Amino acid sequence: MPTMTFRDLHDADLPLLLPNAWDVASALAFVEAGFPAIGTTSFGVAASAGRADGGRSSRDATRDLARRLSVLPAYVSADIEDGYDDEPERVAQFVAGLGVAGINIEDSSANELIDPARHAAKITAIKRANPDVYVNARVDTYWLGQDADVESTLDRARAYVAAGADGVFVPGASDPADLRAITSELPVPVNVLVIPALSLRELGELGVRRVSTGSLPYRAAIDAAVGVARGVRDGGEVPTATPYPAMQDRLVRFERLLSR
Template sequence: MTPAHARVFRDLHAGPGPLLLPNAWDVASALAFVADGAPAVGTTSLGIAAAAGRADATRAVRSLTIDLAHRLAGLPVPVTVDLEDGFSDDPGQVADLVAALPVAGLNLEDSSAGKLVAPAAHAAKVAAVKERCPDVFVNARVDTFWLGERASAEATVGRALRYVDAGADGVFVPGPLTEAQVRELTGALPVPVNVLATPQHTVPRLAELGVRRISTGSLLFRAALDEAVGVVRRLRAGRPAPSATAYRDVDARTATLG
């Protein structure tokens, strides 16, 4: 991470509209998003895990996430990584991991093994990372709605404020949210609020509700799988192959990272 990338990434949360963040699962997908004009790129733990034949949110992709972060370090835009729960219960170990990554930001979720953790434990991780890496944008993820555990705006805000007090730069609340819940979150939290792109809410409407960052999460990876299956079905049905980005263009993009 360069200091310029850290500043750019922070500033993207204060622009005229929300930051629409595409989440990559490998180098090729990240390069495609950059070629399309994305001002920053994130990673998706599900995409990384599924592509490697592993389960998500089980700490199984620690080494793969680290490897991808280093491979993406040469991108001309800021990179933020999905670190699940930091791959450790120890705040110091999480901070050590972040300090070794060339990234402008990260997501850190307050659940492990499919259950919410004590907010104090997650706040300790946030604090340790911010003390060690003050320039890195820490997006504290609150998994209340994602897991359906204590899934209310009031409980979510209470947990989120603990993480903001610990130094979190933003709060990410994935899961099914109503407009009223989104508005309550953005009105109660003093940092940029991040939600997932879903069929229920458009980007313009989320902007009106005060959202400052919209992540695609695993959506692009899952949609890519659907599109690939669709091409096979098209060919099987006797229809011509669809057009796609040229072989040479994909190869040339990859060469830019050395």
């Protein structure tokens, strides 16, 4: 396990880059690449099982994946959609069974923002039952295009911080002025999705402390796989890849970790 705590990773010179895995193999690759913390992606987890994202479709698969990844020498943060339940105590129990360092929990269900008081109640319950878990409260105003302005976003974020959230995640926010306004008003680390036009250093200068890749690696991996097949079919260039023995060795070592 890294010597720095998961919380400490949010206080480095650059924002923490959190790559999001969708299965064991992708998580192992991220760890081997030197990332001290990894997240899961509800989209990637759901899509891998042939399910659409949202609607609490990734509950069981996320639980199983998080439990397996908890043996890795890296911190794991699980994307748990809206907590997969309306009842705060049941959400807290679900989190307690994951064995992870952190979670993302979003304030929307069925593509609609929920009452912030309901979301705050979930955060309070999670922190009461799991005080050491880093709760990243996701505000979906910009993501859904509902109340997508700074003040509405801050109103929700402040309620979640007051409820015990350790960080705030604002996916979809990308305007530098908005990001500066949000980060300057919140006393906890602010997380955003990758913004291609802004480097990690530039995001850090705007006050952002964590950047998640979300489902981007999963979607890029699917595109890369299709590119390989097309290259072979059409006589084009076929990219190199990690050799089979190397990937097999990662999985063998992982199985040994699980059996300890």
